[in-house]
Amino acid sequence: MTTATDKQQRVIFQCKNKECKHTWAYDYTVYEKWVGPRKAIYLYRETIGVTGYKKLVSDAVDGMRCPACGVFKVTARDVKGSYSENHVCGGSCVNAKGPICECSCCGKNHGSAWLGH
Numbered sequence: 001m002t003t004a005t006d007k008q009q010r011v012i013f014q015c016k017n018k019e020c021k022h023t024w025a026y027d028y029t030v031y032e033k034w035v036g037p038r039k040a041i042y043l044y045r046e047t048i049g050v051t052g053y054k055k056l057v058s059d060a061v062d063g064m065r066c067p068a069c070g071v072f073k074v075t076a077r078d079v080k081g082s083y084s085e086n087h088v089c090g091g092s093c094v095n096a097k098g099p100i101c102e103c104s105c106c107g108k109n110h111g112s113a114w115l116g117h
Helices: 057-061
Strands: 002-015 023-035 038-047 050-055 074-078 080-083 100-103
Touching (some): 057 074
Parallel strands (some): 080 100
Antiparallel strands (some): 002 023, 002 074
């Protein structure tokens, strides 16, 4: 049985085309499914006319092309957040292109400037 959790997972994508380097992000709903004795994690995102499950972040790039230049060379990294009271969330977090967040938002706002790009 596959069940949705309340958890959202942000994935930041970047084009590997040297002339482009476009960055964009999507938020996925996390689904968990028991496969034998192990739990598999799936990412789900509803798009215009298309729905689909992606198993782990590495699979999210399958068939993905850059929306800016159309090249299939894309990297994907899931945001990993940890809380830090010493770092107040701000522009550097919202505009981040990397996957690691160590601030007061615990990853919630990390890379959000790239959503829908």
